[in-house]
Amino acid sequence: MTLSFIVLAVLTVAGMAAAMGLRNAIHCVLALTLGFAGVAALYLQLGAQFVGLAQIMVYVGAVAILAVFAIMMTHSPESAKSPVFSSHWVMGGVVGMAVFAVLARTIRSNPLCAAGMPPQPEASVQQIGDALMHRYVLPLEIMGLLLTAALIGAVVIAMDRKEEMK
Amino acid sequence: MNPLQNYLLLSSLLFSIGLTGVLIRRNAILVLIGIELMLNAANINFIAFWRFGPNPSALTGIMFALFSISVAAAEAAVGLAIILAAYRHSRTTDLDQMNSLKG
Numbered sequence: 001m002t003l004s005f006i007v008l009a010v011l012t013v014a015g016m017a018a019a020m021g022l023r024n025a026i027h028c029v030l031a032l033t034l035g036f037a038g039v040a041a042l043y044l045q046l047g048a049q050f051v052g053l054a055q056i057m058v059y060v061g062a063v064a065i066l067a068v069f070a071i072m073m074t075h076s077p078e079s080a081k082s083p084v085f086s087s088h089w090v091m092g093g094v095v096g097m098a099v100f101a102v103l104a105r106t107i108r109s110n111p112l113c114a115a116g117m118p119p120q121p122e123a124s125v126q127q128i129g130d131a132l133m134h135r136y137v138l139p140l141e142i143m144g145l146l147l148t149a150a151l152i153g154a155v156v157i158a159m160d161r162k163e164e165m166k
Numbered sequence: 167m168n169p170l171q172n173y174l175l176l177s178s179l180l181f182s183i184g185l186t187g188v189l190i191r192r193n194a195i196l197v198l199i200g201i202e203l204m205l206n207a208a209n210i211n212f213i214a215f216w217r218f219g220p221n222p223s224a225l226t227g228i229m230f231a232l233f234s235i236s237v238a239a240a241e242a243a244v245g246l247a248i249i250l251a252a253y254r255h256s257r258t259t260d261l262d263q264m265n266s267l268k269g
Contacts, residue, residue, distance in 0.1 A: 005169075009176050016180055016203055020187030020196070028196055032203075039180075039206050043231075046173075046217045051209075051231045058235050063202060063242045070195050070246045074253045085190045086262055092189030100182035107174045117169055121222030128232075131225050139229075143236050150240035158247035160254070 004045060012038030023084050025071045033064045047120050050128050173214035181207035194252070194259040198245045205238045 015035030022028045036059040043052035086092070132140050184203030191197050209231045216227020253259050256266075 005172060009172075013176070013179060013183070016183050019203070020183055020191065020200060025193055025196060028199070032199055035180075035203070036206070039210060042173075042176075042210060043213055046213050048213050048216070048228055048231070051213060051228055051235070054232060054235055055209075058239050059202070059206070062239060066242060066246055067195055067199060070249060073250060074195065074259045076258070082192065082260060084192065086192045089190040092186055095189055096182045096186030099185055100178055103178035103181070104175055107171055107178065118218060118222075121217065123222075123225060123228055127225060128228060131229060136229050139233060143233060147236060147240055150244050154243040154247035157244065158250045 005042075008038050008041050008045065011035075012042065025075075026068065029064055029067045029071065032067070033060050036060050036064065048123055050123065050125055170214060170218040173210060173218075177207040177210040177214070180204075180210070192260050192262055194249045194261055194264075195246065197261065198242065198249065201245075202238060202242060205234060205241075209234055 012035050015031050015033075015038055018031035019028045019035055022031060036055065040052045040055040040060070043049075043055055181204050184200045184207065187200035187203065188197050191200065212227045212231040212234065216222055216225070216231075219227065249259060252264065256264060258264065
Protein backbone atom coordinates (compact mmCIF):
# COMPACT_ATOMS: atom_id res chain seq x y z
CA MET A 1 0.00 0.00 0.00
CA THR A 2 1.69 3.18 -1.16
CA LEU A 3 1.48 6.52 0.60
CA SER A 4 -0.21 8.17 -2.39
CA PHE A 5 -2.95 5.53 -2.36
CA ILE A 6 -3.57 6.05 1.38
CA VAL A 7 -3.77 9.84 1.00
CA LEU A 8 -6.11 9.64 -2.00
CA ALA A 9 -8.28 6.96 -0.37
CA VAL A 10 -8.67 8.97 2.85
CA LEU A 11 -9.47 12.13 0.84
CA THR A 12 -12.05 10.33 -1.31
CA VAL A 13 -13.76 8.52 1.54
CA ALA A 14 -13.84 11.69 3.67
CA GLY A 15 -15.32 13.73 0.81
CA MET A 16 -17.98 11.16 -0.01
CA ALA A 17 -18.90 10.49 3.62
CA ALA A 18 -19.26 14.25 4.17
CA ALA A 19 -21.39 14.45 1.01
CA MET A 20 -23.81 11.94 2.51
CA GLY A 21 -23.72 13.25 6.09
CA LEU A 22 -23.60 17.06 6.12
CA ARG A 23 -26.69 19.09 6.94
CA ASN A 24 -26.53 21.85 4.31
CA ALA A 25 -27.16 20.42 0.83
CA ILE A 26 -24.80 22.90 -0.87
CA HIS A 27 -22.01 21.84 1.50
CA CYS A 28 -22.81 18.24 0.59
CA VAL A 29 -22.23 18.97 -3.11
CA LEU A 30 -18.98 20.82 -2.35
CA ALA A 31 -17.74 17.79 -0.38
CA LEU A 32 -18.91 15.62 -3.25
CA THR A 33 -16.67 17.46 -5.73
CA LEU A 34 -13.75 16.68 -3.40
CA GLY A 35 -14.70 13.00 -3.49
CA PHE A 36 -15.04 13.00 -7.29
CA ALA A 37 -11.66 14.70 -7.68
CA GLY A 38 -10.16 12.05 -5.38
CA VAL A 39 -11.62 9.29 -7.58
CA ALA A 40 -10.15 11.03 -10.66
CA ALA A 41 -6.74 11.13 -8.95
CA LEU A 42 -7.08 7.39 -8.22
CA TYR A 43 -7.69 6.79 -11.95
CA LEU A 44 -4.57 8.80 -12.77
CA GLN A 45 -2.63 6.78 -10.23
CA LEU A 46 -3.82 3.56 -11.87
CA GLY A 47 -2.54 4.77 -15.25
CA ALA A 48 -5.90 5.59 -16.85
CA GLN A 49 -5.25 9.24 -17.71
CA PHE A 50 -8.10 9.63 -20.19
CA VAL A 51 -10.70 8.23 -17.78
CA GLY A 52 -9.36 10.45 -15.00
CA LEU A 53 -9.71 13.59 -17.10
CA ALA A 54 -13.16 12.48 -18.32
CA GLN A 55 -14.12 11.98 -14.66
CA ILE A 56 -13.07 15.54 -13.81
CA MET A 57 -14.91 17.00 -16.81
CA VAL A 58 -18.13 15.01 -16.41
CA TYR A 59 -18.48 14.74 -12.64
CA VAL A 60 -16.70 17.76 -11.17
CA GLY A 61 -17.58 19.97 -14.15
CA ALA A 62 -21.10 18.91 -15.06
CA VAL A 63 -22.86 16.66 -12.54
CA ALA A 64 -21.86 18.69 -9.46
CA ILE A 65 -22.90 21.98 -11.12
CA LEU A 66 -26.20 20.40 -12.17
CA ALA A 67 -26.80 19.23 -8.59
CA VAL A 68 -26.03 22.72 -7.21
CA PHE A 69 -28.53 24.26 -9.66
CA ALA A 70 -31.18 21.70 -8.73
CA ILE A 71 -30.62 22.34 -5.00
CA MET A 72 -30.88 26.12 -5.48
CA MET A 73 -34.07 25.78 -7.54
CA THR A 74 -35.75 23.52 -5.00
CA HIS A 75 -34.58 25.33 -1.88
CA SER A 76 -37.28 26.21 0.64
CA PRO A 77 -36.97 27.74 4.12
CA GLU A 78 -38.74 24.80 5.81
CA SER A 79 -36.25 22.31 4.43
CA ALA A 80 -33.48 23.91 6.49
CA LYS A 81 -35.35 23.08 9.71
CA SER A 82 -36.56 19.56 8.95
CA PRO A 83 -34.36 16.60 10.01
CA VAL A 84 -31.61 15.52 7.63
CA PHE A 85 -32.11 11.77 7.84
CA SER A 86 -35.27 9.82 7.18
CA SER A 87 -37.23 8.11 9.93
CA HIS A 88 -35.76 4.73 8.93
CA TRP A 89 -32.11 5.80 9.27
CA VAL A 90 -31.16 2.99 11.69
CA MET A 91 -32.34 0.40 9.17
CA GLY A 92 -30.45 2.14 6.34
CA GLY A 93 -27.22 2.29 8.33
CA VAL A 94 -27.46 -1.37 9.28
CA VAL A 95 -28.08 -2.39 5.65
CA GLY A 96 -25.13 -0.27 4.45
CA MET A 97 -22.75 -1.73 7.03
CA ALA A 98 -23.95 -5.29 6.32
CA VAL A 99 -23.32 -4.80 2.59
CA PHE A 100 -19.81 -3.51 3.31
CA ALA A 101 -19.09 -6.42 5.67
CA VAL A 102 -20.15 -8.99 3.07
CA LEU A 103 -18.15 -7.31 0.27
CA ALA A 104 -15.02 -6.88 2.41
CA ARG A 105 -15.15 -10.49 3.60
CA THR A 106 -15.50 -11.78 0.05
CA ILE A 107 -12.66 -9.60 -1.24
CA ARG A 108 -10.30 -10.62 1.56
CA SER A 109 -10.93 -14.34 1.15
CA ASN A 110 -10.87 -14.41 -2.67
CA PRO A 111 -7.82 -16.25 -4.08
CA LEU A 112 -8.29 -14.48 -7.44
CA CYS A 113 -7.16 -11.26 -5.78
CA ALA A 114 -3.78 -12.72 -4.86
CA ALA A 115 -1.94 -11.54 -7.99
CA GLY A 116 1.07 -9.30 -7.57
CA MET A 117 1.77 -5.92 -9.15
CA PRO A 118 1.96 -6.33 -12.96
CA PRO A 119 3.89 -3.80 -15.06
CA GLN A 120 2.10 -0.56 -15.89
CA PRO A 121 -0.08 -1.14 -18.99
CA GLU A 122 -0.22 1.55 -21.62
CA ALA A 123 -3.48 3.29 -22.54
CA SER A 124 -2.66 6.32 -24.65
CA VAL A 125 -5.40 8.54 -26.05
CA GLN A 126 -4.50 7.27 -29.52
CA GLN A 127 -5.10 3.65 -28.49
CA ILE A 128 -8.42 4.56 -26.88
CA GLY A 129 -9.47 6.48 -30.00
CA ASP A 130 -8.49 3.53 -32.20
CA ALA A 131 -10.53 1.15 -30.08
CA LEU A 132 -13.52 3.52 -30.04
CA MET A 133 -13.44 3.93 -33.82
CA HIS A 134 -12.98 0.25 -34.69
CA ARG A 135 -13.97 -2.32 -32.13
CA TYR A 136 -16.39 -0.20 -30.07
CA VAL A 137 -17.87 1.98 -32.80
CA LEU A 138 -21.41 0.58 -32.43
CA PRO A 139 -21.55 1.13 -28.64
CA LEU A 140 -20.18 4.64 -29.27
CA GLU A 141 -23.01 5.41 -31.72
CA ILE A 142 -25.61 4.02 -29.31
CA MET A 143 -24.10 6.16 -26.55
CA GLY A 144 -24.47 9.25 -28.75
CA LEU A 145 -28.12 8.37 -29.33
CA LEU A 146 -28.67 7.80 -25.60
CA LEU A 147 -27.10 11.15 -24.69
CA THR A 148 -29.24 12.96 -27.28
CA ALA A 149 -32.38 11.26 -26.01
CA ALA A 150 -31.44 12.07 -22.40
CA LEU A 151 -30.80 15.72 -23.31
CA ILE A 152 -34.17 16.12 -25.06
CA GLY A 153 -35.94 14.12 -22.37
CA ALA A 154 -34.46 16.20 -19.53
CA VAL A 155 -35.53 19.45 -21.24
CA VAL A 156 -39.05 18.15 -21.90
CA ILE A 157 -39.51 16.83 -18.35
CA ALA A 158 -38.15 19.95 -16.64
CA MET A 159 -40.05 22.38 -18.91
CA ASP A 160 -42.62 24.61 -17.23
CA ARG A 161 -46.00 23.62 -18.63
CA LYS A 162 -47.65 26.95 -17.75
CA GLU A 163 -45.86 28.61 -20.66
CA GLU A 164 -47.62 26.29 -23.10
CA MET A 165 -51.09 27.10 -21.86
CA LYS A 166 -50.84 30.81 -22.69
CA MET B 167 -2.88 -7.25 1.27
CA ASN B 168 -2.03 -6.72 -2.38
CA PRO B 169 -2.84 -3.59 -4.44
CA LEU B 170 -5.93 -4.99 -6.17
CA GLN B 171 -7.53 -5.85 -2.82
CA ASN B 172 -6.89 -2.30 -1.59
CA TYR B 173 -8.73 -0.80 -4.54
CA LEU B 174 -11.60 -3.30 -4.24
CA LEU B 175 -11.96 -2.58 -0.52
CA LEU B 176 -11.95 1.18 -1.19
CA SER B 177 -14.60 0.82 -3.86
CA SER B 178 -16.80 -1.38 -1.68
CA LEU B 179 -16.50 1.22 1.09
CA LEU B 180 -17.57 3.97 -1.35
CA PHE B 181 -20.44 1.76 -2.54
CA SER B 182 -21.62 1.24 1.05
CA ILE B 183 -21.42 4.99 1.76
CA GLY B 184 -23.52 5.67 -1.34
CA LEU B 185 -26.02 2.96 -0.47
CA THR B 186 -26.36 4.21 3.11
CA GLY B 187 -26.89 7.75 1.79
CA VAL B 188 -29.58 6.56 -0.63
CA LEU B 189 -31.36 4.75 2.20
CA ILE B 190 -31.19 7.42 4.92
CA ARG B 191 -31.22 10.89 3.28
CA ARG B 192 -34.51 12.76 3.02
CA ASN B 193 -33.51 15.16 0.23
CA ALA B 194 -34.25 13.60 -3.18
CA ILE B 195 -31.27 15.34 -4.84
CA LEU B 196 -28.87 13.85 -2.30
CA VAL B 197 -30.39 10.42 -2.90
CA LEU B 198 -29.53 10.86 -6.59
CA ILE B 199 -26.00 11.87 -5.58
CA GLY B 200 -25.78 8.65 -3.55
CA ILE B 201 -26.57 6.71 -6.73
CA GLU B 202 -23.73 8.57 -8.46
CA LEU B 203 -21.40 7.49 -5.64
CA MET B 204 -22.34 3.85 -6.22
CA LEU B 205 -21.67 4.22 -9.97
CA ASN B 206 -18.28 5.76 -9.17
CA ALA B 207 -17.43 2.80 -6.96
CA ALA B 208 -18.23 0.45 -9.87
CA ASN B 209 -16.00 2.53 -12.15
CA ILE B 210 -13.07 2.21 -9.73
CA ASN B 211 -13.55 -1.56 -9.92
CA PHE B 212 -13.48 -1.49 -13.73
CA ILE B 213 -10.24 0.49 -13.81
CA ALA B 214 -8.62 -1.58 -11.04
CA PHE B 215 -9.42 -4.86 -12.80
CA TRP B 216 -8.10 -3.39 -16.06
CA ARG B 217 -4.85 -2.36 -14.35
CA PHE B 218 -4.26 -5.66 -12.53
CA GLY B 219 -5.98 -8.01 -14.98
CA PRO B 220 -4.27 -10.51 -17.29
CA ASN B 221 -4.86 -8.69 -20.61
CA PRO B 222 -4.77 -4.90 -20.17
CA SER B 223 -3.89 -4.17 -23.80
CA ALA B 224 -7.48 -4.95 -24.84
CA LEU B 225 -8.60 -1.77 -22.99
CA THR B 226 -11.88 -3.42 -22.00
CA GLY B 227 -11.96 -1.93 -18.51
CA ILE B 228 -11.27 1.58 -19.83
CA MET B 229 -14.09 1.28 -22.37
CA PHE B 230 -16.49 -0.01 -19.73
CA ALA B 231 -15.59 2.90 -17.45
CA LEU B 232 -16.01 5.48 -20.23
CA PHE B 233 -19.44 4.16 -21.25
CA SER B 234 -20.46 3.89 -17.61
CA ILE B 235 -19.50 7.56 -17.04
CA SER B 236 -21.63 8.61 -20.03
CA VAL B 237 -24.63 6.60 -18.84
CA ALA B 238 -24.21 8.12 -15.37
CA ALA B 239 -24.19 11.63 -16.86
CA ALA B 240 -27.40 10.93 -18.81
CA GLU B 241 -28.96 9.42 -15.68
CA ALA B 242 -28.04 12.47 -13.58
CA ALA B 243 -29.56 14.88 -16.13
CA VAL B 244 -32.85 12.97 -16.43
CA GLY B 245 -33.01 12.27 -12.69
CA LEU B 246 -32.58 15.91 -11.72
CA ALA B 247 -35.20 16.91 -14.34
CA ILE B 248 -37.63 14.41 -12.79
CA ILE B 249 -36.90 15.81 -9.32
CA LEU B 250 -37.57 19.36 -10.59
CA ALA B 251 -40.88 18.22 -12.13
CA ALA B 252 -41.84 16.45 -8.88
CA TYR B 253 -40.88 19.58 -6.91
CA ARG B 254 -43.11 21.71 -9.13
CA HIS B 255 -45.95 19.28 -8.47
CA SER B 256 -45.62 18.80 -4.70
CA ARG B 257 -43.50 21.87 -3.66
CA THR B 258 -41.06 19.69 -1.71
CA THR B 259 -38.03 17.45 -2.28
CA ASP B 260 -38.49 15.74 1.07
CA LEU B 261 -38.95 12.05 0.36
CA ASP B 262 -40.78 11.43 3.66
CA GLN B 263 -43.48 13.88 2.54
CA MET B 264 -43.87 12.39 -0.95
CA ASN B 265 -46.16 9.65 0.30
CA SER B 266 -49.31 10.07 -1.82
CA LEU B 267 -49.01 6.44 -3.00
CA LYS B 268 -48.98 5.18 0.60
CA GLY B 269 -51.98 3.03 1.51
